[in-house]
Amino acid sequence: MRNRLFFCFILLIGVSFLAKAQDKKEIRKAVKQHNRAVYLKDGWIRDPYIYLCEDGFYYLTGTTPTYGDTREAGDPYNLGLDHVSRKMGLKPSIVGYQIRVWRSPDLAEWEYLGEPFSLEKGYWARQFPDAFQNKSKKNWLLWAPKCTG
Numbered sequence: 001m002r003n004r005l006f007f008c009f010i011l012l013i014g015v016s017f018l019a020k021a022q023d024k025k026e027i028r029k030a031v032k033q034h035n036r037a038v039y040l041k042d043g044w045i046r047d048p049y050i051y052l053c054e055d056g057f058y059y060l061t062g063t064t065p066t067y068g069d070t071r072e073a074g075d076p077y078n079l080g081l082d083h084v085s086r087k088m089g090l091k092p093s094i095v096g097y098q099i100r101v102w103r104s105p106d107l108a109e110w111e112y113l114g115e116p117f118s119l120e121k122g123y124w125a126r127q128f129p130d131a132f133q134n135k136s137k138k139n140w141l142l143w144a145p146k147c148t149g
Contacts, residue, residue, distance in 0.1 A: 020039065020042055020076075021039045021040055021041050021042045022038050022039045022040075024108040024109065026038065027039075027040060027107060027108040028106060028107075028108050031106070031107050031108070040060075040104075040107055040108070040110070041060070041102065041110045043064070043072060044064065044065055044072045044075075044076055044078060044080075044094060045060075045062040045063065045064050046062060046063040046064075046080045046095075046144075047062045047063040047143065047144035048060060048061075048062040049061050049062055049144075049145070049146040050107075051146075056105065057103045057104065057105055058103065058104045058105075058106075058107055059101060059102070059103050060101065060102045060103070060104070060110065061099055061100065061101050061102075061145050061146065062144070062145070063080060063095055063142070063143050063144055063145070064095075064096055064098075064100045065094045065095065065096045066096030066097055066098050066137070067096070067098060067100060067114075067115055069094060069096060071091075071094045072094060075091055075094055078090075078091060078093065078094045079093070080093050080094065080095050081093060082095070082141070092138075093141065095141040095142070095143065096140075096141075096142065097118060097119040097120065097137055097140035097141065097142050098115040098117065098118045098119070098142065099115060099116060099117040099118075099142060099145040100112070100114070100115050101113045101114065101115075101116060117145070119132070119140045119142055120132065120137070120140075
């Protein structure tokens with residue numbers, strides 16, 4: 001099981017740097033051969049995490065923009081590191097404040113499941129409401145979520 005999850009992680013490394021997924025036939029071939037990284041899904045995602053659940057589906061999450069953020073399509077190579085980007089004169093981070101989740105039966109076809117968690121409804125927002133009320137949501141950054149069975 002650990003080897004399979006590690007392989008899934010290696011496959012997703014490619015997702016971190018390209019915005020366009022490879023052909024589904026090529027993805028399935030690469031998964032079967034276990035011999036190279038492939039770009040599994042369209043869109044901007046960093047710190048990808050895939051978990052194979054008992055229901056037979058792979059679940060994917062990671063550091064992503066907030067659902068509906070138009071900057072995702074227009075800035076596919078965004079660093080996601082706001083302080084570094086600003087020092088380099090680049091565009092600000094597009095990291096969002098929600099955990100977004102997808103699932104797949106085969107690592108090639110991905111279904112978007114939604115946002116099961118948001119910082120605005122989370123622990124820190126309840127503990128420190130003033131810190132959230134006085135800051136634009138574009139400055140709320142949720143990093144490297146993972147899912148477990």
